[in-house]
Amino acid sequence: MTKSGNVPVRHATMRGRNLAVVLEHVARHQPVTRARLAELTGFTKTTVSTLVALLENAGLVRDGALVHEGERGRPGVGVSVHGDGAAGLGLEVNVDYLAACVVDLGKKVRYRHVVGAGNRGRDPGAVLAALAALANEAAAAVAEQGLSIAGTAVALPGLLDRESGVVRRAPNLGWTDVPVTGAFGPASPLPAEYDNEANLAALGELWFGGGARLGDFVHVSGEIGIGAGIVVGGRVFRGAHGFAGEIGHLVAEPGGPPCSCGGRGCLEQIAGQEAMLRAAGLPGPRTATGTAIATGSATGPDGSVGALVDRLAAEDGAALAAVARAGRALGGALASAVNLLDPDTIVLGGVFSPLAPWIRPPLRAALADGPGTLRREIPPVEVSGLAEGAAVLGAAGLVIERVIADPALLL
Amino acid sequence: MTKSGNVPVRHATMRGRNLAVVLEHVARHQPVTRARLAELTGFTKTTVSTLVALLENAGLVRDGALVHEGERGRPGVGVSVHGDGAAGLGLEVNVDYLAACVVDLGKKVRYRHVVGAGNRGRDPGAVLAALAALANEAAAAVAEQGLSIAGTAVALPGLLDRESGVVRRAPNLGWTDVPVTGAFGPASPLPAEYDNEANLAALGELWFGGGARLGDFVHVSGEIGIGAGIVVGGRVFRGAHGFAGEIGHLVAEPGGPPCSCGGRGCLEQIAGQEAMLRAAGLPGPRTATGTAIATGSATGPDGSVGALVDRLAAEDGAALAAVARAGRALGGALASAVNLLDPDTIVLGGVFSPLAPWIRPPLRAALADGPGTLRREIPPVEVSGLAEGAAVLGAAGLVIERVIADPALLL
Numbered sequence: 170m171t172k173s174g175n176v177p178v179r180h181a182t183m184r185g186r187n188l189a190v191v192l193e194h195v196a197r198h199q200p201v202t203r204a205r206l207a208e209l210t211g212f213t214k215t216t217v218s219t220l221v222a223l224l225e226n227a228g229l230v231r232d233g234a235l236v237h238e239g240e241r242g243r244p245g246v247g248v249s250v251h252g253d254g255a256a257g258l259g260l261e262v263n264v265d266y267l268a269a270c271v272v273d274l275g276k277k278v279r280y281r282h283v284v285g286a287g288n289r290g291r292d293p294g295a296v297l298a299a300l301a302a303l304a305n306e307a308a309a310a311v312a313e314q315g316l317s318i319a320g321t322a323v324a325l326p327g328l329l330d331r332e333s334g335v336v337r338r339a340p341n342l343g344w345t346d347v348p349v350t351g352a353f354g355p356a357s358p359l360p361a362e363y364d365n366e367a368n369l370a371a372l373g374e375l376w377f378g379g380g381a382r383l384g385d386f387v388h389v390s391g392e393i394g395i396g397a398g399i400v401v402g403g404r405v406f407r408g409a410h411g412f413a414g415e416i417g418h419l420v421a422e423p424g425g426p427p428c429s430c431g432g433r434g435c436l437e438q439i440a441g442q443e444a445m446l447r448a449a450g451l452p453g454p455r456t457a458t459g460t461a462i463a464t465g466s467a468t469g470p471d472g473s474v475g476a477l478v479d480r481l482a483a484e485d486g487a488a489l490a491a492v493a494r495a496g497r498a499l500g501g502a503l504a505s506a507v508n509l510l511d512p513d514t515i516v517l518g519g520v521f522s523p524l525a526p527w528i529r530p531p532l533r534a535a536l537a538d539g540p541g542t543l544r545r546e547i548p549p550v551e552v553s554g555l556a557e558g559a560a561v562l563g564a565a566g567l568v569i570e571r572v573i574a575d576p577a578l579l580l
Numbered sequence: 581m582t583k584s585g586n587v588p589v590r591h592a593t594m595r596g597r598n599l600a601v602v603l604e605h606v607a608r609h610q611p612v613t614r615a616r617l618a619e620l621t622g623f624t625k626t627t628v629s630t631l632v633a634l635l636e637n638a639g640l641v642r643d644g645a646l647v648h649e650g651e652r653g654r655p656g657v658g659v660s661v662h663g664d665g666a667a668g669l670g671l672e673v674n675v676d677y678l679a680a681c682v683v684d685l686g687k688k689v690r691y692r693h694v695v696g697a698g699n700r701g702r703d704p705g706a707v708l709a710a711l712a713a714l715a716n717e718a719a720a721a722v723a724e725q726g727l728s729i730a731g732t733a734v735a736l737p738g739l740l741d742r743e744s745g746v747v748r749r750a751p752n753l754g755w756t757d758v759p760v761t762g763a764f765g766p767a768s769p770l771p772a773e774y775d776n777e778a779n780l781a782a783l784g785e786l787w788f789g790g791g792a793r794l795g796d797f798v799h800v801s802g803e804i805g806i807g808a809g810i811v812v813g814g815r816v817f818r819g820a821h822g823f824a825g826e827i828g829h830l831v832a833e834p835g836g837p838p839c840s841c842g843g844r845g846c847l848e849q850i851a852g853q854e855a856m857l858r859a860a861g862l863p864g865p866r867t868a869t870g871t872a873i874a875t876g877s878a879t880g881p882d883g884s885v886g887a888l889v890d891r892l893a894a895e896d897g898a899a900l901a902a903v904a905r906a907g908r909a910l911g912g913a914l915a916s917a918v919n920l921l922d923p924d925t926i927v928l929g930g931v932f933s934p935l936a937p938w939i940r941p942p943l944r945a946a947l948a949d950g951p952g953t954l955r956r957e958i959p960p961v962e963v964s965g966l967a968e969g970a971a972v973l974g975a976a977g978l979v980i981e982r983v984i985a986d987p988a989l990l991l
Contacts, residue, residue: 328955338954385820397920406812408922409796415919418954420912431953501831505916508826509808511819542842543749543829544739 184220185577187212191220192229192250192576196275200236200247221248227579228254229274229572250274255319255579256311257568258357260304261366261561262325262349264289264341264393267300269307270558272565273316274572276376280311281558289393293347319572319579320359322564323349324366326394328412334363340429341394358579359571366390366560367414368405371398373563374516376570378555384513387506389416389499390559391519395437399510406510417441419505421498436502440495440528442474442520448491451476474520481527489527496528500535507540507548518553525552595631596988598623602631603640603661603987607686611647611658632659638990639665640685640983661685666730666990667722668979669768671715672777672972673736673760675700675752675804678711680718681969683976684727685983687787691722692969700804704758730983730990731770733975734760735777737805739823745774751840752805769990770982777801777971778825779816782809784974785927787981789966795924798917800827800910801970802930806848810921817921828852830916832909847913851906851939853885853931859902862887885931892938900938907939911946918951918959929964936963 187210194209195201203221207214224230228251236247252275261268265287271280282303288296300323308318327339334350336342349363371388375381381403388398395417399406407413417437418430425434426444438444443453451473480488503515517525517532529550536547553559572579598621605620606612614632618625635641639662647658663686672679676698682691693714699707711734719729738750745761747753760774782799786792792814799809806828810817818824828848829841836845837855849855854864862884891899914926928936928943940961947958964970983990 338956340954399920401817406817409924410922412955413920413922415922415951415954418919418951419916420950423912428953432950501834502916505830505913506920508829509810509824509917509920511821511824511826513820539831539843540826540829542839543751543826544823545749 202245259564367396369563370559373559496531500532504539613656670975778807780974781970784970907942911943915950
């Protein structure tokens with residue numbers, strides 16, 4: 170009958186929440202004195218000292234150098250998050266690669282590893298075994314840096330049940346009802362989490378890329394498939410079953426090419442990585458398993474998008490036509506997203522990053538013809554600097570967010 | 581850097597919040613004893629008595645008959661919301677009618693009045709003067725029932741700035757940058773609110789129609805224009821600027837008929853009330869100003885959709901073709917909404933209600949061809965029982981929700 174949200178405030182939960190308040194302020198203002206924390210939180214200095222001590226014992230914060238704050242006389246000891254304690258392990262299964270990444274409590278990237286892998290149609294057990302090996306390698310490597318894995322999050326390219334970790338449908342992998350639960354890396358205090366790679370790429374952009382400046386945004390990840398992560402008020406909008414943001418299956422060309430989902434003319438059949446390469450007359454993504462890939466590459470894990478960029482730069486007609494068509498289709502789908510979701514910003518990620526100089530103009534024209542006529546202005550279309558690293562960064566960051574939002578989990 | 585939501589809990593705000601907790605439980609469980617309220621809220625009986633006394637003094641709750649609760653001996657005095665005290669006034673401007681509605685604190689409708697009005701292209705000042713007259717009439721009528729207006733909310737068919745009450749763009753009215761602020765009805769304690777009619781129709785459906793059973797839902801209001809209200813977790817999803825849910829301007833037929841927004845082939849040019857009537861060879865909505873309209877009518881305020889229903893029932897070819905085309909277009913737009921938003925349920929409202937027997941089958945087929953292929957199941961498509969009364973009910977309900985969420989506003 171009435172809105173939820175008003176629940177009685179009881180004192181038992183206050184300590185946990187107050188620990189989170191202090192840790193959040195430390196993360197945001199570090200290094201920060203206990204006196205300044207008292208001002209920021211409204212707690213007494215005694216309460217702040219008690220809470221900081223609890224966080225210190227859990228290895229989440231530590232004292233550092235003296236800091237001067239404003240005009241007020243003597244410097245105080247600065248409290249910072251403990252960069253060499255708890256860490257988040259992010260993992261990613263994608264159609265043509267696997268990735269692992271470890272991020273410390275200060276959201277500094279401490280480890281990254283991406284390997285090419287031909288995962289389409291490959292036995293899920295083999296894919297997951299390779300992912301587990303990657304996870305164990307990552308945990309061992311960061312243990313040498315003194316870090317311990319607080320939890321793991323796995324990015325997956327499909328519709329999944331986050332509670333159970335079952336991938337319901339990942340058309341580009343050929344998976345249906347595949348459980349992804351299992352031991353990824355060492356035992357860790359937090360339960361493993363699973364999420365759609367488009368959602369985690371958007372969170373990666375929020376935490377490691379454009380940040381809060383983007384406002385509410387739609388992040389479009391171009392890979393073999395295309396997914397959108399919708400960020401509203403700093404959180405991912407997931408929909409009722411966690412299946413929101415499936416922009417790759419909006420119909421871009423009615424009656425168009427058949428899609429792996431069973432439909433026809435889906436956006437990803439026109440603007441997906443493979444579709445663009447094919448239309449440009451280039452071979453599809455190579456899928457040599459086990460190839461190490463330079464991290465932070467913005468040209469597709471195996472360089473196939475790099476070949477497309479070369480053709481575009483050389484003004485090859487087929488390449489230009491393929492990407493112009495993709496841009497129009499993507500702009501049409503984003504016009505629907507803008508009309509329905511009304512974001513502040515659109516961010517192009519994944520393979521759309523390196524293609525931005527060619528794909529953005531037709532995309533913006535399609536947006537201006539659609540919602541632009543109603544709204545007068547269309548949202549700015551930005552380009553992610555993270556490209557294909559976004560999802561695995563978002564996964565690792567998710568673990569850190571869990572710890573900061575509820576540090577009592579590690580006490 | 582970190583998610584918002586963790587704010588320090590201080591005691592100054594606790595009383596206001598706790599008043600809201602008690603009032604919510606009274607509204608949900610009425611009549612309810614103070615002893616049961618103590619169980620429900622976790623507060624002591626003394627605290628509950630103090631809070632109930634404050635609410636009683638403000639005229640928000642009152643004691644009623646004795647109630648027996650469970651097996652525990654003697655009956656207690658039941659507390660209920662005060663149905664004859666504070667009330668919410670809802671107002672609506674639409675293209676072909678104006679409406680007013682008053683709802684009491686128990687969300688019982690105490691007054692409704694709908695008048696036909698040719699508002700397209702009419703001077704905004706004249707429209708708003710007519711609306712103010714309707715509001716004053718409503719307030720005077722319910723004053724005789726002992727009710728006093730706690731606040732007013734106005735439903736408008738366009739993009740608006742809710743803070744300032746300025747309608748930025750209402751293409752079907754022909755309004756651009758029209759301020760709607762002003763005295764609608766008597767002075768009242770809460771500031772007036774303004775919202776898009778599609779948002780308020782969705783809230784009307786939530787509070788007076790299908791309710792919580794619908795889960796997260798998309799409510800599609802068919803009027804002259806078509807708008808969607810997106811309800812997530814019991815709240816309207818508004819987007820960054822309050823312009824979310826503009827489903828009427830999704831492109832249904834690329835290069836199709838020109839739209840009042842400046843675009844082409846927008847959904848409302850195929851599935852809007854006027855477009856369907858025209859395609860069926862029927863005259864458009866009549867717009868005789870000042871005609872009293874039967875409240876709760878499900879066939880368009882002036883009966884024009886009733887004529888279409890008659891033709892459909894008589895299996896008229898043009899009418900059947902017009903509505904089948906509208907259903908396919910609506911299904912295509914809703915396919916995009918399902919892929920992006922992942923709702924539990926879709927609800928057809930406004931003029932789509934009486935047309936449901938004809939419009940729903942092609943709509944469901946389009947949904948099954950789109951997201952149905954990816955998800956295996958499409959969300960159920962329900963039909964609102966409120967039809968065109970939903971937005972003005974939602975507006976009145978919004979005022980009641982404000983009071984229940986923060987009763988301290990009336991103390």
